Amino acid sequence: MTRFLRAIGHPTSLTRLADYILSNFSEISHCPHGSLFLFEREHHHYRQMHTFGPIKMFTVPSVMAIDHPLVQALIVGQHIFDGLESTLTPQPELSHDIPDTLAKSHTLAVPLITHGTLIAFTVLHSPTAHGTLSPETMELLTAMAQGAANALDSLLIYEDLRQSQALMRRTDRLRSLEIIAGGFAHEIRNPLTSIKTFIQLAPERKDDSQFIGEFSRIVLEDVNRIERLIQEILDYARYMEPQLTDEDLNDIVTSCLYFIQVTADTRGIKIEKQLAPERPRGMLDRQQIKQVLLNLLLNALDAVGKGPGSLRVRTRQFQKPEGTLFMQIDIEDTGQGIAPENLEHIFDPFFTTKHTSTMNAGTGLGLTIAHQIIQEHHGDIHVASTVGQGTTFRITLPALQQ
Ligand SMILES: Nc1ncnc2c1ncn2[C@@H]1O[C@H](COP(=O)(O)OP(=O)(O)OP(=O)(O)O)[C@@H](O)[C@H]1O
Ligand SMILES: [Mg+2]
Known part of the structure; x- marks a missing residue:
């Protein structure tokens, strides 16, 4: 019994759970065949979702x-029906629909009930008639049925939750793609207008070398900007499921810092690195997490500006009270900070305060993509900021047990 309860406590899939329940019920009841029927809410019926044993005979x-x-008998009776034929045949209105095979041999039905609701039942069958089960066996089977019902119920709730979470994520994504499409149109309108003006004016001003020189430069910048926008949108749109591999977080952080070190040095920005001694590991898409961290680090450099200032990057590992392991990355800068009215918009597509027509102008997609990637890794990203003092971004991700 303990073994049974322990095994069904952490089921990996519905089929495995059903198979385990049926095989154990079969063993206890000496019935080699079994079927598990699961209630389907939307159809108001019970469907056979798993069978056990050589089912052809049954x-x-x-x-x-x-x-x-x-x-009906199971819903009303709420107990095991052993020797189904004898229990049901005295009531003619119940017996007409019981298949013939059920009536000629030993068959029992075990209800799986949680909160008074019949969520499933199993029908167990033996081709040779053997006497009814002993009271002890009945008691054991009843207790196992209660355990099985609880496990099945939790698994079904978990499946429901997983499906609605997946749906929510998809809806979130669709919504941001909608905003992106609108934002993209808005973003490329300005550079397109300037390119169009240039082309319209070029024929009559073709001898004005200053005009041609200046406008060529502007047009090239505009074209570059459109190209960059397209690239970022493509990155976001062709966003793929993360390819998860076992990664060392400190390693990823170090390789990202390496990229920005030169820029930081030339601007007189100090980089402080504090890495968790436990060397936290997690199932991560290395490229995607690097993309997230680089964007946060570049944002921090932008916020500090020409310096002096500093940037502190910290990793740590911690355990939640229920025992799950997490890892955290803090990226803290002493930059200008984020105005409170902007704070709630920084993850929105195209929200940027770097609106100048230079090569460094932001597209405002960096944090949108970062948020999406962290969400897909089942993590969190948070920000805290004080204007004039600085900003801290904190990423939390599930970690692997070492
Ligand atoms: N560390 C920070 N300090 C101050 N403001 C920040 C910081 N990080 C982000 N922001 C604000 O959030 C905005 C959005 O950031 P996000 O990374 O999404 O876009 P971006 O940096 O403007 O452009 P890009 O798409 O090129 O990254 C920034 O324009 C800036 O105003
Ligand atoms: Mg950015």
């Missing part, structure tokens, strides 16, 4: 409506 309908006599 036929039951694969779908049983809620008013099926067997289902």
